[in-house]
Amino acid sequence: MKQKLIYILLTGYLLFALLSFGLVHYYSASRMNQAMEKNEAEDLYAEAVSLATNYGYRFYSNTITKESLTDYLDVYASFLNADIWVVSSEGQVDAVVKSSHALTPRAMEGFDITTMFDSGYYEIGTFHSYFTEDYLSVYAPVTVNYKVMGYVMIHEPLKNIHEDSLEASDILCQTILGIIAVSSVTLLITGFFIIKPINRMCDVAKEYTNDNFKPQIHLKAPEELSFLADTMNYMSTKLDTHEDEQRKFISNISHDFRSPLTSIRGYIQAMLDGTIPPELYEKYLLIISNEADRLTKLTNNMLDLNRIGSRDAKLELTDLDINRVVLECAQSMEVQCKEKGISISLILCGDSLFVHADYLKIQQVIYNLMDNAVKFSRPDTTITLETSCKNEKAYVSIKDQGIGIPKDSLENIWTRFYKSDLSRGKDKKGTGLGLSIVKEIIQAHDETIHVTSTEGVGSEFVFSLQLAERELE
Ligand code: ADP
Numbered sequence: 001m002k003q004k005l006i007y008i009l010l011t012g013y014l015l016f017a018l019l020s021f022g023l024v025h026y027y028s029a030s031r032m033n034q035a036m037e038k039n040e041a042e043d044l045y046a047e048a049v050s051l052a053t054n055y056g057y058r059f060y061s062n063t064i065t066k067e068s069l070t071d072y073l074d075v076y077a078s079f080l081n082a083d084i085w086v087v088s089s090e091g092q093v094d095a096v097v098k099s100s101h102a103l104t105p106r107a108m109e110g111f112d113i114t115t116m117f118d119s120g121y122y123e124i125g126t127f128h129s130y131f132t133e134d135y136l137s138v139y140a141p142v143t144v145n146y147k148v149m150g151y152v153m154i155h156e157p158l159k160n161i162h163e164d165s166l167e168a169s170d171i172l173c174q175t176i177l178g179i180i181a182v183s184s185v186t187l188l189i190t191g192f193f194i195i196k197p198i199n200r201m202c203d204v205a206k207e208y209t210n211d212n213f214k215p216q217i218h219l220k221a222p223e224e225l226s227f228l229a230d231t232m233n234y235m236s237t238k239l240d241t242h243e244d245e246q247r248k249f250i251s252n253i254s255h256d257f258r259s260p261l262t263s264i265r266g267y268i269q270a271m272l273d274g275t276i277p278p279e280l281y282e283k284y285l286l287i288i289s290n291e292a293d294r295l296t297k298l299t300n301n302m303l304d305l306n307r308i309g310s311r312d313a314k315l316e317l318t319d320l321d322i323n324r325v326v327l328e329c330a331q332s333m334e335v336q337c338k339e340k341g342i343s344i345s346l347i348l349c350g351d352s353l354f355v356h357a358d359y360l361k362i363q364q365v366i367y368n369l370m371d372n373a374v375k376f377s378r379p380d381t382t383i384t385l386e387t388s389c390k391n392e393k394a395y396v397s398i399k400d401q402g403i404g405i406p407k408d409s410l411e412n413i414w415t416r417f418y419k420s421d422l423s424r425g426k427d428k429k430g431t432g433l434g435l436s437i438v439k440e441i442i443q444a445h446d447e448t449i450h451v452t453s454t455e456g457v458g459s460e461f462v463f464s465l466q467l468a469e470r471e472l473e
Helices: 005-060 068-082 158-209 223-270 278-309 322-332 334-342 359-376 421-427 434-444
Strands: 082-086 095-098 122-125 136-143 147-157 317-321 343-347 354-358 383-388 393-399 449-454 456-465
Touching: 005 068, 005 082, 005 122, 005 147, 005 158, 068 082, 068 095, 095 421, 122 147, 136 158, 158 223, 223 278, 317 322, 317 359, 322 334, 322 343, 322 354, 322 359, 322 383, 322 393, 334 343, 334 359, 343 449, 354 359, 354 456, 359 383, 359 434, 383 449, 383 456, 434 449, 434 456
Parallel strands: 343 383
Antiparallel strands: 082 095, 082 147, 122 136, 136 147, 317 354, 383 393, 393 456, 449 456
């Protein structure tokens, strides 16, 4: 089972905190012990020096008796909670006061002060097995007339010193545990502010998987999460409109396929049941043929759109003479134009104008625009085809003196299946896909297309193309 993010965060943090705590506890305790031992050794040494120069000196210069010396040292021993030995330079133990129950020798065998203390003036351990537990032992020499007569040694049980460091370490650990507790609560609160928006996004994402793209995420969250939420909102809106478009697209196709099929079926049925007499067959077969043409055109247009719009559609870019393409198109439209008494005027830029584009696709663009121009032109008018170049771009303009496009339809003409009401009566064969194909092709070339139109006066479509290198040179 997957763990919740907050538990993972909290477990991770607690693991880190406990490990750090253990490390600090162990490390600080050992460092504190060492530091305290050293400090205590210095303090004890100072005491030993003071006892040596005072009572030790007086004892070895015979101004006080052994009993007086013991009395004086007794006070210090109980104050320091330690054992104090006065040892002569030959190893004879001259005085002992103690707070411990350790046995004290009368004389120290093989006495050599230079090897007795490991760390110079102090030693930690059982002091050459004179004690049964660990002690901190220090010594200071007693000098009379520049001669070392003996030594004052102070032995303090190590556990006394460690008790102090343990207390300090306990305080440190309690402080750290307090910090861990407070920071865990802080982590929980912060985690809540991060996890709440994530949970909300998960809920909404679940809705998306059920094809419900309506829910939007509105939340106050840190920058990164807000960005994620905005992106999800944008994505869902797009998917939602895409779904809508898909529905509209299918209903449009069905409608556009159904009407020619209905009339084809109707006329055939009428011929079969004799409603249409044989002498009128030719007229109705012509209508059926036209309707079949329309279905073919619709299918071809849709295939074109699909091909151009697909992500991996590739343009076959070559250097082509756009003047020639325009001329060829004008020639192919000659018959249609003649039928309507339309004349074509060509204004071409130079003898040739080379552009870098996909030949077949640009031919289709010009053909679609010309086809519309002829369809929507009034009889006995002129269609002007013009090529020009400016700022490294070639421009192609197709201008008619036709019915024009109503202002409120201008921005819709690029939409799939759109036909303005004005055109519906005049153009029964139109599929409403011609300009969508034009726009897709021009966009695939990274170029632009614009239209200017006035109802009852005419329309002009202008699109741009990249000039070929040879023209730029
Ligand atoms: P169709 O195949 O129906 O012509 P298009 O996508 O080519 O579809 O055009 C969409 C609509 O734009 C047309 O139905 C018409 O209303 C309008 N239109 C396009 N070109 C012209 C034009 N030259 N003059 C007037 N209206 C036009």
